[in-house]
Amino acid sequence: MAEGKPRTSPDSAPRTLFDKLWDSHVVERLPDGTCVLYIDRHLVHEVTSPQAFEGLRAAGRPVRRPDATLAVVDHNIPTSDRSQGIAEPESRLQVETLEQNVAAFGVPYIPVLDARQGIVHIIGPELGASLPGMTIVCGDSHTSTHGAMGALAFGIGTSEVEHVLATQTLLQKPAKNMLVQVDGTLPPGCTAKDIVLAIIGRIGTAGGTGHVVEFAGAAIRALDMAGRMTVCNMTIEAGARAGLIAPDDTTFAYVRGRPFAPQGEAFDRAVAYWRSLPSDPGAAYDKVVSLDAAGLVPMVTWGTSPEAVLPITGRVPNPADEPDATRRAQLQRMVDYMGLTPGQKLTDLAVDVVFVGSCTNGRIEDIRAVAQVARGRRVAPGVRAMVVPGSGLVKRQAEAEGLDRILREAGFEWREAGCSMCLGMNPDKLTPGQRCASTSNRNFEGRQGPGGRTHLLSPAMAAAAAVTGRLTDVRELS
Amino acid sequence: MDAFTTLTAIAAPLPMANVDTDKIIPARFLKTIRRTGLGVHLFDTLRYDPDGRERADFVLNQEPYRHAQILIAHENFGCGSSREHAPWALLDFGIRCVIAPDFADIFHNNTFKNGILPIRLPREVCDQLMQDARLGGNARLTIDLERQVVVRPNGEAIPFDIDPFRKHLLLNGLDDIGQTLRHAAAIDGYEARQRQEKSWQPAIAI
Numbered sequence: 001m002a003e004g005k006p007r008t009s010p011d012s013a014p015r016t017l018f019d020k021l022w023d024s025h026v027v028e029r030l031p032d033g034t035c036v037l038y039i040d041r042h043l044v045h046e047v048t049s050p051q052a053f054e055g056l057r058a059a060g061r062p063v064r065r066p067d068a069t070l071a072v073v074d075h076n077i078p079t080s081d082r083s084q085g086i087a088e089p090e091s092r093l094q095v096e097t098l099e100q101n102v103a104a105f106g107v108p109y110i111p112v113l114d115a116r117q118g119i120v121h122i123i124g125p126e127l128g129a130s131l132p133g134m135t136i137v138c139g140d141s142h143t144s145t146h147g148a149m150g151a152l153a154f155g156i157g158t159s160e161v162e163h164v165l166a167t168q169t170l171l172q173k174p175a176k177n178m179l180v181q182v183d184g185t186l187p188p189g190c191t192a193k194d195i196v197l198a199i200i201g202r203i204g205t206a207g208g209t210g211h212v213v214e215f216a217g218a219a220i221r222a223l224d225m226a227g228r229m230t231v232c233n234m235t236i237e238a239g240a241r242a243g244l245i246a247p248d249d250t251t252f253a254y255v256r257g258r259p260f261a262p263q264g265e266a267f268d269r270a271v272a273y274w275r276s277l278p279s280d281p282g283a284a285y286d287k288v289v290s291l292d293a294a295g296l297v298p299m300v301t302w303g304t305s306p307e308a309v310l311p312i313t314g315r316v317p318n319p320a321d322e323p324d325a326t327r328r329a330q331l332q333r334m335v336d337y338m339g340l341t342p343g344q345k346l347t348d349l350a351v352d353v354v355f356v357g358s359c360t361n362g363r364i365e366d367i368r369a370v371a372q373v374a375r376g377r378r379v380a381p382g383v384r385a386m387v388v389p390g391s392g393l394v395k396r397q398a399e400a401e402g403l404d405r406i407l408r409e410a411g412f413e414w415r416e417a418g419c420s421m422c423l424g425m426n427p428d429k430l431t432p433g434q435r436c437a438s439t440s441n442r443n444f445e446g447r448q449g450p451g452g453r454t455h456l457l458s459p460a461m462a463a464a465a466a467v468t469g470r471l472t473d474v475r476e477l478s
Numbered sequence: 479m480d481a482f483t484t485l486t487a488i489a490a491p492l493p494m495a496n497v498d499t500d501k502i503i504p505a506r507f508l509k510t511i512r513r514t515g516l517g518v519h520l521f522d523t524l525r526y527d528p529d530g531r532e533r534a535d536f537v538l539n540q541e542p543y544r545h546a547q548i549l550i551a552h553e554n555f556g557c558g559s560s561r562e563h564a565p566w567a568l569l570d571f572g573i574r575c576v577i578a579p580d581f582a583d584i585f586h587n588n589t590f591k592n593g594i595l596p597i598r599l600p601r602e603v604c605d606q607l608m609q610d611a612r613l614g615g616n617a618r619l620t621i622d623l624e625r626q627v628v629v630r631p632n633g634e635a636i637p638f639d640i641d642p643f644r645k646h647l648l649l650n651g652l653d654d655i656g657q658t659l660r661h662a663a664a665i666d667g668y669e670a671r672q673r674q675e676k677s678w679q680p681a682i683a684i
Contacts, residue, residue, distance in 0.1 A: 027668040028661050034643045036661050038668055040679070048561065050511035059655070067681035076509065090509035097511050108684040129682060141560040141584055155584055157562035158513075159591035159654065167658045169665055173641070205496055206554040209583055239557065241583050266678035273676070305496050326495055326552055423505040432528065444500040444558060446523050 014280035016177045017246050018212045021152040021277070025135045027169055037172045040134035041151075042164050043120045044071040044107065046098040047425070048139030052162035053101040063105040064168045070129050071102045071109040074119045078427045079388050079415040082112050091426065105165075118391020118417040121145040121359035125229065126391055128258025132247035132274040137164055142359045142441065144235045148228035149255070150247030150277055152212070155236065176286040178211035178240065182219040184294035189475035191369070192227030193361060193439070193458035195219065195291070196234040197299035201309040203289055208240025211287060214279065215245050219293035225254040226365035233360045234441050237306040246278035300346055300471055301443045301456040303334035308443070310346060312461070312473045318342035337445055338453050339433065346471050349455070353436040354385040354466040355448070356412075356459055358422040361439035362390025364397045366459040370412075371403040373463035373477060379411030380469030386413040386428070388420040412466065424449040437465035480593045481651030485574055486620040487547035490537045491608035497551055498558035499585065503567040516563055517570030538571070542615035550608050551578045552601070556585025565592045575621050577628070579604055590644050593651065595623060597638045606630075623649055 015023070027036040042065075049071070056063070063069060076091035086092040095112070102109040110116050116123060121142050124130035132150035137143060139161040146153035160170055180199055200207075213235050220228065228245045235243030245251075252271050255261045262270045297311035308331075310317075319331035319342065335342060340349075356362075356370050370387060379385045387407050389395035395417055398404055404414045421428040422440035424447065430436055432451025439462050443454035455471060464474040507519045525536050532539040538546065549568070555578040556564060565588045568576070574594055579601045581589075589596045599607070610617050610631050620629040623645065627635040647654065658665075672679070 028664045030643065032641070032643050034641075036658060036664065038665070038672075041682075047508050051513050051562075054511070061655070067683065070682050070684075094509050094511060108682045110684060131679070134679075139560055139562075141558065143560075155560035157560055157565075157584060157588035157591060159562060159588065163655050163658065166655050167662075167665065168669075169658055169661075171643075171654055171658060205557055206580065206582070209554070209580060239554070239582060260680055260682055262678040262680055266680075270678040273678075305498075326493060329493075330495055423500075425505045425508060442498075442500070442558060444498045446504050447500050450504070450506075450523065450528065 014283040016279040016283040016285065017150065017214055017244050017277055018152065018175070018177055019283070021133065021135065022174050025152070034171055034173055036169045038135065038169050039137050039164050040068060041129060041136040042069045043124055043136065043138035043143070044069060044161070045075060045120050045138070045140065046073045046094045047075045048158050049101065049161055050094065050097045051158050052165055053105065055162040056105070056165055061166045063107055063165045066106045066108065068168065069107045069165070071098060071107050072117060072120055072123060073098060073112055075419045075423065075425050077112060077418045079418045079420045080427070082416060088427070115392040115396060118394065119359045119362060119419055121233065122362055122390030122394065125149055125225070126258070126393055128255060128261030131255060131261060131270070132251055133277055137170070141236045142233050144241065144243045145229050145233040145359055147232040147235065147243040148225060148245050150245060150251055150274065152242055152244070154241040175212045175241070176210055177284070178208060178213045178287040178289070179285040180213055180215050181288065181290045182215060182217040182293050183290070184219055184292045185222070186219055186293045187296060189298050189460065190296045191458040191460060192223050192230040194296050194299045195293060196231045197301065197306070197309045197456065198296055199289070199291060200234065200238045200306045201299070202291065203238055205237060205305055205307045206239040208235065208238040211240050212242040212244060213238065213240040215243060220245060221248065224365060225250060226363040229363070230360055234306070237441060247274045298458060298461050298474055300461065302338065302340065302346060303331070304337055304443055304445045305334070306441070306443060306456060308334055312346055312471065314346055316340045316342050316344045316346065347473060349435065349471045350469055351383060351437045351465050351471065352434040353430060354383060354462050355421040355436055355438040355440065356386065356462050357388030357390065357420050358440035359390065360441040361459050362388060362394065364394050366439065367394065367398045367403055369459040370463040371406045373460055373474065374410040374412060374467065375406050377410055377467040379466050383466055383469050385411065385466040386415055386421070388415045389417050391417045410467070421448050423447060437462045437471060479591070479651050479653060482574065482593055482595050482623055482648045484620065484622045485547060486618050488542050488545050488615060489548035489550055489607065489611040489619045490543040490546035491611040492537060492549055492551045493608060495552035496554045496557055499556060499561050499564045500558055502556065502564040503561065508561060508563050513566050514570055516567035517572070520567040520571045545572070547572050548575045548577065548619055548621065549573050550604055550611055551576065552604065553579045555581050557582040560584045562588045562591070565589045565594050569594055577604060577607060590648065591654065593648065595621065595648060597621070597628065599628070599636065599638055603636060
């Protein structure tokens, strides 16, 4: 991880969930505190793996644990009909390269046209490949998502992808422990997305740097697994490589019966182990932040950093009010890029595009929330609204529930699974100046396409924006 | 990986905080299957206008900073995605060292794997070094990794911290995987124990 303090506490001292996950995966501790950390699951996608396989090939090394590895394509692929292949030559080359690599190295792979294909961070938990107690890595920063299972899950670069393929380990030092305690009950109209956006607004995009963040408290316990994954997914936007939520009965009920999860008697033994993982009473954290969920209002980002976030009832800040020169310049750049006027009400901002999907909010629960708002309403004239299921199985489930019909009748596009408009790597992109209400995770300049303007919000808030044509407080649509 | 020992070079000031990986290398350039060739797209949207012309006001489009090998920035450099294309693009442009008050964790990790040295120095020191850098071609900075100092044009040596293990790997240009494989027996042993203790843990098979 980053560079936390070397732990010196005796074995009997109370340990956090992170401490337990870390300790149980240390293969060897080197004299300077660097650890050889064992990796239980390695998820692989087409964008960050070609150079890693190339490195293996050059060194004549095999993949050490193909049976602990799962590959899928998600970032590059179009979310329209894929039966004719991928038209864009560079994207096609990256997908074909992955297909050649998984075949050559014997890595389990879910092909594009398989119903189980989807965004790597959706399908890991969905298939039971991501389990409590594991270490899970992927060449993608949103690997933090899988922390919702009670697993230590974090993103790595391509050199580390190669390292894990070759050795099934990483060289790491333990991170520091941070606790984010979210008490109270979420008010109507607020969701897991609003919790995590509020936390990022509070601690900033570097607030969690060097830490693993454990989310606890009544509001977190009350979340379903989809909500927990949304929270952990965006932990990286607060600078922390990993988010964690202690596994509990909600987790075990979710895992039970999934294809790659332990079955029958093995499942019971696994649960017995998983129950030992939650942080011990009295375990120490390097940093603690508290939030009262009851006081939340639906949140929306206004700028080009996830920390530039406000309640939907807010107004665009005035950079002139900021005393620090660097910060003032940064705010001014955001206001200019986003095409805003200081003091403007957020609810006065008209949107051109609405995007529902991504590893943050592409699960069945998210699509149900959108359909609930969309039912009996119409997408506002001039707005392009798209719903992109996070996986083929999510899509199938939504169709079984008739959600696709509700959405289509309301004027939403209903698309195939993939990363889609979360990042401009596939045909789903904003054009310069377009304003988008998006359920994804990053509002960086050009993230959804060059010149595109992104406002991050929850699925219900995205649906509200779609039907009114502007950023809207979903609580006002009854 | 090239070893990093000492570097005397032109430094480019980039007084921005939260320089994210999409700014360093936008996603549309990640469709490569190689590590090289990304330098031309480094900071693409800051560096070029929508028609692909250089923006004269961006530091890396100006002399002598086109030849910069050191970059100085503000807080939280490299936040965002895990894409190693960000350090690859920096390296391909010629940057071997980035100095900032702090770095995002994954980016920080990725730089070391590519022979790029990230140096954390307090904000006011970064501002001072940016002033030095603004003097242009006659004001080179020297980075001495062995001594762990940044030497200003006036000769003042500013010490910096670095993890000793990472320093060792950088100084010698060592490959991480080679280091880890020295512990292969321990990895074998760990796996054997896990097969016993966590026999419920299933394998992936499609």
